[in-house]
Amino acid sequence: MADITIKDIARLANVSPAAVSYVINDRPGVSPETREHIRRIMADNGYTPSLTSRKLKLHRSFNIHVVIGSVHVAFDDLFYNSAIERMMQVCNENGYSLVLSDTARFEHSSLHRAILQKDVDGVVFLQDVVSEAVAHLQEAGIPYVVLDAHKLSPHHNSVYCDYGEAAGAAVNHLLEQGHRRIGLVGVDRIPEFFEATRAGYTATLSSAEIAPKPEWVHPCPDDRSLPDDLCDRLRAAQLTAVVCATDLLAVNLMQQLQKKGIPVPEALSVCGMDDVLIARYCTPTLTTVEIDKQQMGEAAIRLLLDMLDKKRPTTGQSLCIHSTAVVRRDSVAPLHQP
CATH class of the missing domain: 3.40.50.2300 (Response regulator)
Structure with missing residues (x-):
């Protein structure tokens, strides 16, 4: 059987070849109903437009x-x-x-x-x-x-x-759970990211009439390696909850806490930001702010x-x-x- 052509599709759809061309090249001039009808005829007959022809005609590489x-x-x-x-x-x-x-x-x-x-x-x-x-x-x-x-x-x-908004949502959730001594563990490799999360964290605590202390905020160089003394500093600050700027940071922190015998969430609640896949499978599973990736x-x-x-x-x-x-x-x- 010979390859089907634009003219064949036009005949089967009872439209002009120009209308079929408009549909193939995503150009206006065809009603939505006719456009869908032509696409259905193309699919039913296994017609695939030539990508080379489209590239030449539209001056695009796709x-x-x-x-x-x-x-x-x-x-x-x-x-x-x-x-x-x-x-x-x-x-x-x-x-x-x-x-x-x-x-x-x-x-x-x-x-x-x-x-x-x-x-x-x-x-x-x-x-x-x-x-x-x-x-x-x-x-x-x-x-x-x-x-x-x-x-x-x-x-x-x-x-x-808006990572400041996301950090604020995390803080609000912890406030709703009764926490007031809430820390922030951030990533300062990208200064703008760290400042945005810190601004949202600080503003939300301030709206609850809580002034965060300097020892509540802990920047890390990245979310894959945490300072060895981070857990000790969090405990020294007498925090009951922590917001982490990424889920990976939160998971790494929970592992470090567990190695030191500090149970999560019994001794310290941890909230992340991202909702990546690992958040569902770590132990304990991670409460987090969903970033719609x-x-x-x-x-x-x-x-x-x-x-x-x-x-x-x-x-x-x-x-x-x-x-x-x-x-x-x-x-x-x-x-x-x-």
Whole structure:
């Protein structure tokens, strides 16, 4: 049987070949009902448009790169795995391929080659831009978005979370459980992230007429390795609960507490921020503030697609994903007053 053509689809759908072309290339001019009818005929007959033809006609590569830069973002990062999974789904739904790029040495990276070969339509950076890459993207007119941005700039497009708001939600939950001596364990590798969480923590305690003491706040260099004396400092501060800026930080802290014979939540309640997969399987299971990573990933791709379709300007776009939902598990207990 000969390969089915656009004319065959048009005949079966009782429309013009131009209408089929509009649907294939996502162009206006066809009603939603007719568009769905044509797509159904295409699916029923196993018709797949030629990607090469679409690329030539639309001057697009249908490739979107996600950049793993030099900002300590690993491929095994639990937070970004979820966001990347959703980005891949949205790309697939819209006929795009998602390509992961490591730009530690930009001049030798796959992204650099793709820009030179006009084989990339848009780029998502994780946390922060790679300056050398941005210069090439701007020169080529290729839109880009910073996902989970901590440094907002009118020159970049960003999808970000209000981590101060999330920290405030964690503190509020602990206050509702009767805790008043609440500490913060943060990550100061990214100063903007640490300051945002500390600001939300401090403001929420202040609204409850609690003035946090300096010894209640403990910055860590990253969430994978904690200072050996952290547990001792938390106990010396006579805290009854702690907010951790990431779930991985919280899990590591709980392990350190358990090694020292300090039970969670009986002696110290621990609340995280993220709701990554490990939060459900650690012991005790982790109470945490859900950061909607899938929504962040989807928002980044849809923002790029809107810019490619000229529905949005290509600079200065910022979308905030609000996160205040507390997932209650076993690492937080009500404080029983003596």
